[in-house]
Amino acid sequence: MPIVTMTVNGRTASADIDPRTLLVQFLRENLMLTGTHVGCDTSQCGACTVHLDGDAVKSCTVLALQAEGCAVTTIEGLGAPGLLHPMQEAFREHHGLQCGFCTPGMIMAAVDIVHRHGNELSETLIRHELDGNICRCTGYHNIVKAVAEGARAMAPAMGAGGTGSTGLRTAAE
Amino acid sequence: MFAFTYHRPSSVRRAAALVASAEDGKLLAGGQTLLPTLKLRLAAPGDLVDLGAVPDLSGISLAGRTLTIGAMTRHAEVAASPVVRAALPALADLAAVIGDPQVRNRGTLGGSVANNDPSADYPAACLGLGATIITNQRRIEADDFFLGLFETALEPGEIITRIAFPAVKKAAYVKFRHPASRFAMVGVFAAKRTSDIRVAVTGASQNGVFRWQEAEQALRRRFAGKTLDGMSPPADDMVSDIHGSGEYRAHLVGVIARRAVEAAADA
DSSP: OOEEEEEETTEEEEEEOOTTOBHHHIIIIISOOTTSOOSSSSSSSOTTEEEETTEEEEGGGSBGGGGTTOEEEOHHHHOBTTBOOHHHHHHHHTTOOSSOTTHHHHHHHHHHHHHHHOSOOOHHHHHHHGGGOOOTTOOHHHHHHHHHHHHHHTSHHHHTTSBOTTOOBOOOO | OOOOEEEOOSSHHHHHHHHHHSTTEEEESSOTTHHHHHHTTSOOOSEEEEOTTOTTSOOEEEETTEEEEETTOBHHHHHHOHHHHHHOHHHHHHHTTSSOHHHHTTOBHHHHHHHTOTTOSHHHHHHHHTOEEEESSOEEEHHHHEEETTEESOOTTOOEEEEEEEOOSSEEEEEEEOTTTOSEEEEEEEEEETTEEEEEEESSBTTSSEEOHHHHHHHHHOOSGGGGTTOOOOGGGBOOBTTBOHHHHHHHHHHHHHHHHHHHHHO
16 A cells, blocks of 8 residues: 655654545544544535645545645644634634534634635625535524634734734644 | 555656556546545546646746646636736636635646536636647647537547636626535636637536537627527527526526626626
8 A cells, every 4th residue: 555644733644545545534543633524525514624735625535645745734733722723712702613513624714714815804705715614503603703803813913922912822833 | 435546647748658558547636526526436447647746737827818727727826816817817707616715725727627527617718718728649629629528539648738728808707606516507608809709608508518609699790798688598408407497507598698798898
């Protein structure tokens, strides 16, 4: 079987895998990073969203072998307990979830939106850009509020000092 | 998925040799259609040849009035490219409504065109603009490229390397998308370049993307949405399924085509 090597959350990960192994399987079953969820498994719901070389992708629709040499960031790599990423903190603050199943994918997608569109996001843009993520609890209202707030909190000026006025701290992605 | 042997060549030449020598080889570009297809066991290639490590297959360049885009260029790159936005805004608009953001970060121009899904967006742009599909072997005009459902003029071992689009200002793509699949129920690419008027329709026909020639002829008299009032293609030729009847789709083609022509005329 072929060997795949990639960087996951800053650490080198390598394994001998069946070529059919999906990136999400590799993360969950080889690396035990179970924060990335499998919802629909048909690239509709976005629960499996991770960053591949900085871009949000659906890890249920990428072969692990395609990520050879790439840098992958999962929800575990975004923040840490007690040191949440501003986007995670905003989801907590605004209760941008009900059951929480879609949350890791929502947060990874939200950070990608900020990377592409900056820190001031309109509600319309957020709703449009969350097209690839489905919440079955229909909790979009608070999710949208959380993304807007998280985006503002990710602004460099606020993050640089460690804690901003909202008490948010940065974690290295 | 059924088992396959995975290859990751570092040149087009090697990729072509691998896919040609395999009994049932398949090229893997962005994988946003192929991987779901494999997971559903609707395809069982013995060999998968990944183009992800082949250099020089992606990129966007403008020379004169020709916009050339590499086959492995992601939809998100086309949508966000200032070069495409300035030279051929209709194409940037089209790329921005393919799938969803995550799909656009993986899906590629060449993959979409080679697959020729009857509801895909890019084939409408190729046909609507009269693009040239460039492979490792030859240049193929879009009019000769799309042959039917998932069928193209590509020969075994032939790989799309880039596509050349004429930079047409008076062009627009309007899509009526299926809300779940994000594919086009109907998508119309309308373009006017001097006397060449093209109306390409995706999503609707049983034979895949097509030029709606009756509309093109009418528009030669006057390139305006109103010219198409009351016109629609034959319902018998349209897809009829749980999402909409042939009559519904035929009507939708007329409506969406009028909107596309209006947008193109104003561009």
